[in-house]
Amino acid sequence: MELVAIVNMTLVAYQTVYPTNRTPEADRGAERIQQGYYAPNVDILIPTLNESISILKRTLVGCMTINYPHKQIWVLDDGKRPEVKKLARELRCNYLSREERRHYKAGNLNFGLQATEGEIIVILDADFIPLNHFLERTLGFFEDPEVALVVTPQNFYNPDPPEINLGGRILPHEQAVFYNIIQPGRDRTNSIVCTGTSILMRRSSLEEIGGFPTGTIVEDWIAGMLLQSRGYKTVYLNELLSIGSAPESLSAYLVQRIRWAEGTLKVLFSRYNPLLIPGLNLLQKINHFSGILFWIEQGILSIAYIAPLCFLLFGMRPLDTNIPDIILYWVPNYVFATVGISWVIGARTIFVSFVYNALQTFAVVKVLVQVLFMPKVPIYFDVTPKGVLRRESYIDVNLTKPIIILIILNWMALLFNLFRIEDFSTAYTINLLWTEFNAIILWISLMAAIDGVDERKTPRVSCSPLCKITIPHQDNFQFISRIFDVSESGASFRNNKGIHFQKGDVVKIEFIGDFIEVEAEVKRIGTSIGCQFLPMELQQELQIMEFVYCRREHWPQPKVADEIRSLKALVKSLFIIYPLQRRK
Numbered sequence: 069m070e071l072v073a074i075v076n077m078t079l080v081a082y083q084t085v086y087p088t089n090r091t092p093e094a095d096r097g098a099e100r101i102q103q104g105y106y107a108p109n110v111d112i113l114i115p116t117l118n119e120s121i122s123i124l125k126r127t128l129v130g131c132m133t134i135n136y137p138h139k140q141i142w143v144l145d146d147g148k149r150p151e152v153k154k155l156a157r158e159l160r161c162n163y164l165s166r167e168e169r170r171h172y173k174a175g176n177l178n179f180g181l182q183a184t185e186g187e188i189i190v191i192l193d194a195d196f197i198p199l200n201h202f203l204e205r206t207l208g209f210f211e212d213p214e215v216a217l218v219v220t221p222q223n224f225y226n227p228d229p230p231e232i233n234l235g236g237r238i239l240p241h242e243q244a245v246f247y248n249i250i251q252p253g254r255d256r257t258n259s260i261v262c263t264g265t266s267i268l269m270r271r272s273s274l275e276e277i278g279g280f281p282t283g284t285i286v287e288d289w290i291a292g293m294l295l296q297s298r299g300y301k302t303v304y305l306n307e308l309l310s311i312g313s314a315p316e317s318l319s320a321y322l323v324q325r326i327r328w329a330e331g332t333l334k335v336l337f338s339r340y341n342p343l344l345i346p347g348l349n350l351l352q353k354i355n356h357f358s359g360i361l362f363w364i365e366q367g368i369l370s371i372a373y374i375a376p377l378c379f380l381l382f383g384m385r386p387l388d389t390n391i392p393d394i395i396l397y398w399v400p401n402y403v404f405a406t407v408g409i410s411w412v413i414g415a416r417t418i419f420v421s422f423v424y425n426a427l428q429t430f431a432v433v434k435v436l437v438q439v440l441f442m443p444k445v446p447i448y449f450d451v452t453p454k455g456v457l458r459r460e461s462y463i464d465v466n467l468t469k470p471i472i473i474l475i476i477l478n479w480m481a482l483l484f485n486l487f488r489i490e491d492f493s494t495a496y497t498i499n500l501l502w503t504e505f506n507a508i509i510l511w512i513s514l515m516a517a518i519d520g521v522d523e524r525k526t527p528r529v530s531c532s533p534l535c536k537i538t539i540p541h542q543d544n545f546q547f548i549s550r551i552f553d554v555s556e557s558g559a560s561f562r563n564n565k566g567i568h569f570q571k572g573d574v575v576k577i578e579f580i581g582d583f584i585e586v587e588a589e590v591k592r593i594g595t596s597i598g599c600q601f602l603p604m605e606l607q608q609e610l611q612i613m614e615f616v617y618c619r620r621e622h623w624p625q626p627k628v629a630d631e632i633r634s635l636k637a638l639v640k641s642l643f644i645i646y647p648l649q650r651r652k
Contacts, residue, residue, distance in 0.1 A: 069371045076365045079358040080250065087252035090209075090305045097208015098201070101136070106211050110139040110203060111186030111271075115176045116194035117146045121155060122526075123195045123313060126556075128159050129613045130197035130310075135204055139190075144180045146172075158606070173264075174280040174287035181271070181279055189274065191288075193265035196222070196312035197617045206268050209303050216273035216300035217292055220266045220307065221247035223623070224314035225527045228321055230427060230516040231314075234420065241314060242424055248306060255304040259355035262292025262302070266310040273300055281340065286331035290340045293356055297347030308623055317519045318427075319464055325428045329363045329435045336360055337443035367436035370429040373474055373510070376502040379495065380481040390494045419509070426513035430470035463518045471514050478507040528555040529622045535561055538576040551579070556613055558588065558600040569593050574602070584611045 100106050112131050116124055124143075131141045141161040145152045148165045156163040166179050177191065188210055192198060202220075209215050224241055231241055254260045267288070274280075277294040280287040296302055315321040335341060342348060342356035375386035438445065465472070481503055485496065532550045539545045547567070552560040559577060563569070573590040577599070586608055592598030601612070616622070 069368050072361065072365045072368060076358065076361050079354065079361070083253040083355060083358070084249050085253065086256045087249070087306075088255040088304065089252070090255070090303060091307065094205045094208065094305055094307065097206075097211065098204045100211070101204050101207050106208060107138050108187040108207065108210065109185070110136065110188045110190055110207070111180075111184040112139055112141045112190040112192060113144055113177060113180045113184070114142065114192050114194055115144045115146065115173050115180070116152065119194040121151055124152065125155060125159075126197050126613060126617055127192060127194055128155070128161055129610055130199070130618050131161070131192070132159060132610075133200055133614045133618050134198055134202050135200050136207070139203070140184070140186060142180055142184060144176045146176050159610075171282035172285065174282045174284070177287075178279040178282075181274070187271055189269045189271055191265060191267050191269070192310070193312065196265045196310050197225075198266070198310045199308070199620050199623065200614075200618045201620055202266075202309045205307060205309055206305060209305075210268070210270060212301065214299075214301045215303055216270045216295045216298075217260075217262060217302040218268040219251070219260055219262055219292075219302070219304050220309045221251065222263060222266060223247075223308050223311050225311045225529075225617070225623075226314050226316065228314040228316070229318055229519055230321070230424065233516045233518060234423065234512070251304045252306050254355050255302075257351045257355060258296055258302055259352040260292065260302050260304040261356075261359065262288045262295075264288030265312065269295075273298070284331060284335065284338065284340065285327060286335060289332070289356075289359070290335065293340065293342055293345055293348065293352075296352055297345050299347065308620075308625055311617065311623055317464075318467055318517045322428060322431050322467060326431050326435055329366070329432045330439065332360055332363050333436060333439040334443060337439075363432060364436065366425060366429055367433040369425050370433045373426070373429075373506050376499040376506065377474075377477055377481055379499045380485050380503060381477070385495065386499075389498065391497065394498060422509045423513050423516060426471065426509055427517060431467075463514075468514060468517050471510050471517070475507060475510045475514065478503050478510065482507070526556040528553045528558075529616050531619075531622050533582070534580040536578040536580055537561060538578070539567070540574060540576065548580075552596045554612075554616055556601075556609075556616060558591070558598065560592070560596045560598040563595060563597050569597055575599065579615065582611070582615060584608070584615060586612065 097106075112134075114124075114127060114131070128141065128143070131139075141159075143152060143156045143161050143163050145156075145163065145165045146169050153163050153165070164180060164183055166176065169175070171178070181189070188207065190198075190203070206218050206220065209218050222243060228241065251260055264287075269291075273295055274291070276298065277291065281290045281294070284290060292302060315324055342353050342360075345353075348356070378384040379386055482500065485500060530553045532552070535549055535551050537547055537549050545567075547565050549561045549564055552562055554560075561577065569590050571590055571593065574587060575590065575597075576585060576587055578585045586604055587602040588599035589602060590597055591600050604612075
């Protein structure tokens with residue numbers, strides 16, 4: 069366990085030493101795109117299976133409003149749903165559906181490749197919305213004929229349950245480290261990970277490797293490696309250019325992580341093992357192999373939660389050390405790790421990493437054992453469920469059973485051994501402290517696992533554009549205000565005139581400068597007036613969705629908490645059960 073952790077941390081440190089910054093190149097490319105000097109035909113492929121119509125609609129609207137004329141939007145529907153076909157027609161998008169659904173997402177994408185002709189392929193998951201300038205910022209890289217792949221980070225318009233529950237939303241999403249730190253570092257050695265959505269690929273290069281590899285559920289990662297093995301350049305642009313839907317429940321969160329773990333680990337036993345792919349150089353092989361090593365570490369770290377219990381309950385000695393050595397070696401190591409993570413990563417504390425690991429390690433270790441001993445067992449592809457609203461707080465006992473059992477065993481071990489004071493020794497002291505630490509981490513993880521009540525049907529975006537408010541029942545009285553926040557279904561504006569409103573009042577809201585005018589019913593009264601939009605025409609609905617999701621000014625780069633704020637958030641998680649409170 070320690071050896072894998074040391075090797076993995078060394079690789080991460082090495083990968084993050086020299087990150088790239090592609091923004092200046094993107095600036096130059098965007099200028100040429102805007103002036104029409106480079107204008108390739110683009111096919112936007114959106115594979116879908118069972119995502120809700122509301123989620124898919126956001127993505128299609130985002131694609132429609134991208135500032136680029138030479139694009140075609142293709143909905144690749146593996147669910148063969150009439151409502152998806154109808155939606156595509158309403159929004160003037162192309163619709164494709166296969167007769168036989170083979171090879172999951174890879175097969176669906178390859179089917180789409182055969183039916184399209186664009187020079188550049190954009191792939192967006194059904195729950196990822198591109199911002200207006202997505203193509204302007206990315207297409208310019210393909211003027212270099214050696215560039216075959218451009219990858220952009222994944223960001224989310226909703227927090228996942230752990231992100232909400234660990235301190236009430238001051239922590240960044242779990243993948244911030246990978247997208248903001250590791251990917252720019254890997255970009256230096258042309259070994260970035262192709263992450264499957266919000267990416268662009270040159271068709272000719274993709275066809276050269278035979279399209280997306282089948283027989284695996286990590287076809288995106290493998291396709292990127294194969295392109296790199298052919299000597300093509302792969303580029304990572306660390307800019308927020310799209311937003312997606314994060315898992316909305318613990319079960320969805322774990323389904324996603326288990327799928328990633330299983331797909332990545334099975335590559336170890338396939339012809340796509342990065343150590344065996346001809347054409348990759350040594351640094352590329354090491355960097356890609358570290359992805360496999362990450363999931364191995366996530367699984368075997370489960371030992372850390374069991375080892376002290378083995379000593380306290382059964383007398384099995386997990387380590388041989390003493391208090392002075394702990395002070396001499398572990399304390400400086402923790403201080404260095406804390407400072408190093410905050411300085412290099414700047415995303416979360418080492419304790420937050422412990423909590424996320426505790427949430428998934430017991431599921432991952434099961435996958436790890438299965439893959440190591442039964443690597444040929446067929447993979448069942450499970451799509452991460454999205455768009456399911458919850459009306460009450462809930463905890464999945466089946467998924468959290470290992471955590472609950474370990475919390476009980478930790479407290480039993482602590483209570484049992486506290487009465488054996490006469491037997492106390494250095495070993496007992498160390499393992500008691502270790503057990504207490506584990507109990508705290510496991511309890512915080514259990515709090516992070518609670519699925520809280522959904523706040524809203526649709527996510528709201530904070531913004532402050534000017535608006536004109538008209539009150540029909542007060543002789544069409546008008547005044548200028550500012551929007552406080554807005555969603556597909558409603559908005560709130562500042563009551564800066566002190567006007568008396570009542571619930572049920574109908575007002576007209578005009579977004580000044582955007583030619584958007586909607587009627588809304590007052591639902592909440594205070595310093596800001598909360599309104600719900602009344603039924604509107606399709607064109608108005610599309611305008612609202614574009615305004616909410618597709619404007620770059622509405623989605624600044626996420627701010628991350630520093631070490632002190634993160635630690636405070638975790639301490640609060642011990643006593644304040646965020647998901648059980650009514651969130652406003």
